[in-house]
Structures are given as structure tokens and as C-alpha cells.
Amino acid sequence: MTTTAHREAPPGARETGPGAPRRRPFRIPDRVRRGGLPYLLLLPAILLELIVHVIPMVLGVAMSFKELTQFFIREWWKAPWTGWDNYRVVVKVNGPIGHALLSSFLVTCAFTVLAVGLSWLLGTAAAILMQDGFRGRGFLRALFLTPYALPLYASVIVWAFMFQHDNGIVNHVLHDQLHLTGKPTFWLLGDNSFYSLVIVSVWRNWPFAFLVVVAGLQNIPRELYEASAIDGAGIWQQIRRITLPSLRPVNQVLVLVLFLWTFNDFSTPYVLFGQAPPAGGDLVSLHIYQSSFITWNFGEGSAMSVLMLLFLGLVTAVYLLVTSRRRGARA
């Protein structure tokens, strides 16, 4: 990099003629100085990028090829290499570990589709409903954003209390007051845990969708609506033919970001269910945490992480390719 260039003697540099005493022995030649400046300015960013992104990633990938159990963590760089063994174990779907990872993965996929879909739908619907000015719009907007502004732990632990079997308000309303269920429901155990998780996730994320869509709506000229109204378009036609197409670039990013956040959500299931989530709440990030930290098998955990990375990278690439191509075709 640029640092090596500093020490090189400047061959035939203008200021130092042959035999003339050098005034500054480490003078940087103009050519390098001029050309190198951008790189020099980039250097801090590159260093930080290396420290923050690249090195941990490379180490993570390296760890996935090691037998990094409790016997080796003290000097983890000396842990024996295992080749593809960790990967073989975690993708062997008829083995216990691979099977558990697969079911966790499938649960996460179902959870992500539901939670992202609902968050997007709610956020977009609320944003469109609040597109026109009315009294109290500012207040409602602020109110809608509250879940997003609350600290995650605080809000999720409140949900955990609300979902409690005996003293939770959810059962109190559904069972004690409305008599909708024959007996109080377990929301945090068994299969219902999946729906609890979806509810909490949607509750937390839809305000973000709302916020982004509200911002996107600002860019749609009012004249379009007025013109379409004169042409006799109803509200649905306006939404279908004006609002949604205009929001496409916003939605492209919004859905992707929601997808990545939701798929990788660790805190919500961890706070709701603790270290041993029921099968319905066993999201893949929590599963990886368990596999590495609880059972002290960091190599296997890293292998799972790398697989998830590949999966998310692939999904993202395909998504961007497809959505960009469609956009390009329209333009």
C-alpha cells in the first residue's frame, strides 16, 4: 500500500539533481504524492473496514474449518483443522444436528415471510391512509412510531409478560373476558410460540415500513392523483396504478431490509423464550448461538453462520437482480 512507497528513493526526482545534497531524504515524489492522495485519504476507511468487516469474517470462515470445542478455545488458533467435517455435520439432514438446523431454518423462513409480509402490509396501509392531511395526523404518526422508538429489550419483555399463561393480559382478555378460548392458552410454549413471535416482530417492525413508505409518498406529485380523479379513477385504481408503482424503488429496499432484519432477528426470540426456545420459536440466529455458546462448539456454529451467510447473500443477489431487471425493463 502507500506506506511502502514512502521509503523508496525517488528516482530522478526534479528537486534532487545528481550529486546534489538531498534536502529531505524521504521526500515523496510528486507523481506519487498527487496520485496517492486519494488512497491516503481512503486508508483510514480501509483499515477500519478491515478491522470491522473483513478480519472478523475471514476468522469466522476459518473457524468453521476447525474443531473449535472447549478443549481448544484457550488457544483457538491451535485448534486442529477438520476440513469440511463441520459442514458435513450441519448439512446432514438425517443426523440430529443437521435436522435441527434444517427445521430451525424452515421455521425462520416461514416466520420471515409472514412477519415481513404483515409488517409491509400494515405499514403501507397506514401510510396510504394518512397520506391526506387531517386533524391529529401528526399525533397518530408519532403514536405509530412508538414501538420502533422503544428499547427492544423493554418492549419485548413487556410482551413476554403479556403472553404469560396465568397473569398475562392476552389470556385475560381472550379467555377471562371474551371467553373466546375454552381454557387459557400457552403463548410462550409449544406451537403457539411461533405466532407470538410473529406478532411481536410485526409490532416492532411495521412502524419502520410505515416510516419509509410515508417518506416515499412525499415524492408522488399530487397532480397525478388530481388528474386521475378527473379521468374517473377510484381510490383502488389510484393505489394500484399510481401509488404502488411510484413506491416501487422504495419498496425494493424496504422489503430487502425488513427481510434481512427479520431473518437475522436474535433479540426478539431470545428475550421472549430465553436460551431454550420451543421449536416454533427456534430462529436460526438463536439456534447458531445455542450451537456455539451453549454447547461450546464454535466451529460448528461458525459453519452454520457461513451457510446462512451464503443463503442470505444468494437471496439478496437474486432479489436485486430480479427487481432491478424489472425496473430496467420498465424504464
Add this chain to the structure above:
Amino acid sequence: MSVRARTAFGAVLGATVLAVLPGCGGGTSTAPNGGNSHPKTLTYWASNQGASLEDDKAKLTPELQAFEKQTGIKVKLEVVPWSDLLNRILAATTSGQGPDVMNIGNTWSASLQATGALLPFTDANFAKIGGKDRFQASALGSTGAAGKPPTAVPLYSLSYALYYNKKLFGQAGISKPPATWNELVQDGKKLTTGGHTGLAIEGASIPENTHHAFVFAKQHGGDFFDAQGNPTFTAPGVAEGVKQYVDFVAGDKIASPSDAEYAQNESVRDFASGKAAMILWQAGGKNFQSHGMKPDDYGVAPVPVQSGAPGQGQNVNSMVAGINMAVFKNTGNLDGALKFVQFMTSDAEQKKLNSEYGSIPAVKTAAQDPAFATPEQNILRTTIATSATPMPQVPKESQFEQVIGSALKDLLADAAAGRPVTLESVRSRLAKAQQQM
């Protein structure tokens, strides 16, 4: 792909990568085998023994000041909550940067021993802190794998006891606490009435579930590990023991189904408030009192057995619970660390700290002090000395706790949802747990 899309792709891929991969820290050990580079200071990670982290700080600080006065060594105290302690120790192990002295749950001893991060207490090291035979034999049994030098020394000893609500027992016409599980179930059925339940259990707590599974299996002659340290979760007796515990919710119905979701000490709250009439807990007295229960309101008895009286073999009625004190191998103040361990295990400190925490001294002479002759302490002390057995001292102990604790959580959740829990369903869940090892 357009330039914009490519940039977006790059940015998003980068973000993805970051979000998925757990960061991992490197580090070099400064003093791989200990040394004395900072002889005047020590860092101490204490576990949470009191009502809160602040409470622990208030109790320990005067003692640390006394130690500083004696030796001139300043101890920097950090009380680490249980939810973080093991992860913090693992992080310290990988980075080589950790405290000098720390408390560990005694059941982790063998697992942490395998990492090689802790100073082995060889005879020479024991000699520096006053000798090995000062400690209770059962507490020493939970300091690491057999045949290896202990990885830590016992600090506070605990065992399970049965606590019962005297008033509710009186109302149900029960004159004495149950001594066998049959009696406990009979009493529990009488007590499960009018909004009360017979027994409170902490059904979603990994350690509580594991401890009970272990003792119940022992009482049925079952063991979770063979002599070579291999898991034997499907061995005869294990499923029977686990089923007996799960049946408190499933078959006997003396514990509330909602106990299956308890993991934040809600069962202690239920017992202290009189909602449940009995609870199996480690040195629970101080806990109940902090929830407003008066010492006269509850009685203490040994944990029941299948038949006969508590003892060894199939009549064990508790695991050896407690806290051990360990020295980080990379310490920069080895002599000071050992002095500090000696100080904390001295008779005077053992008496003081254990009576404040309601635990039993790990040191024999201190345990004989009249301060530990209350009814509760007598039962705990007798249990530790005669009828408690250490949890498996195998490197995979912490994995074992996790998979068995989770298995019981699932089984209790099944029971709570009204699904039948049979010996077969227990056995197949245990088989699955064993595969996870």
C-alpha cells in the same frame, strides 16, 4: 446490473455478512502461565449470591477492604449476573484477558477444567491456601474430573431442601412434611385446592430442570454418564426418574401447568405468596424473605426420597450445589490471587459471608459454627455432608445441562398442554437429547 444496483448489492452483501457472522475476537495471552506483573492489584468476578448485584457489592466490599488492609492488595470487584458469567469466562478464556480470580458455578468445574484456562489446585497450590483437608469432602467432589487436580476450590456450599407453607399444611390437616415422594404427592393433592397448588416448580429453567432430572434419575438407579464420561441418557432408571418429575404436572397434577413457563424465579414468588404450598429450592430462606414471607411461615425438611431415609446410592436427595472460586491461569498476580483465595476461605470470612448469603461454609471448621445451626442450615448441612452427590464431573457437563434442561422444558410444556407424557415419550426425547451431545 446497473451501477446503482451494483452498489446497493455490494452494500447489502456487506451488511448481510456483518449481520450473520458472529464477531470473534483474537488476542494473545500476556502471561500464559501466570506471573506477578501487577502484585498490588487483583480483579475479582463475583457471582450474584445476594438479592441483587448491588446487594452483593455491599456485602463484599467491606471484606475486600479488610483484605487490602492485611495485604496491601487492592481488589477490583465486579459482580457478574448468572446469565452472563459463563459467557464472560469463555470470552476471557479465548482472549486471555480476564480477571485474576473468579467465582464459578461448581457444576461447570469439569467443563472449564477442560479448557485449561484455570489454575489447577495442585497439592503445592493447596498448601499455599491452607491445605486441601480443610474443605468438605462432598464440596471437593464438585471441583473437576476425578484423578485431576481440582480446577477451583469450594467457596459457598448449597443443597436442595423441601420448603413448605406451615399455614396451608395446617389448613389441609397435614401434621408433618412428606419424607417420600408418595407422601409428597398425597399431600400435594390435598393442598391443590381453592386456587392453591401443592408444589411450585421452575419448569422452563435449564439448571433447575437438570438438577432435578439428575437426582430423580439417581434415585431410580440411573446415571446420565458412564464411567468413561459417555452420555447414557437412555440407560434404565433415567427415563423413570425424569418421568416422575414431569408427572408433578402431567400425572399427579400437584403443580400448576403454568409452572412450565417459569424461568425467572416465579416459583419462588408463588411459594412466598402462598399460591403454592411446597417448593424444592437451594437455600431458599433468604429468597422467600425478600419476597415478604416471614421465617415463621415456612418449614424446612430434607428433599424426599423414594423410600427410607436420605443417604447415598439411590437415596441421594440433592446435587452438591455451590460456588467455587477459581484463579485464571493468565493472572498477572499469582501470589496475590492465591492469598485472596486463602482469605476468602479463611474461617472468619467463611462464617461471615456464608451466614450473610444463607449458604453453608465449604470449610469444615467454619461449618461447625453455631451460626449455621438454624433449622434450615442444619438440614442443608446434613444434606451436603451425607446425602448429596456431585453433578457429573465430565467435560461435557455444560452441554448436558443444556440438552437435558431443554428436554425437560419440552416435556413439561407437553404436560402443560395436556398431551400425554409416557415412559416412551420421555425415552424418545432423552434419546434425541443424547444425539445432540
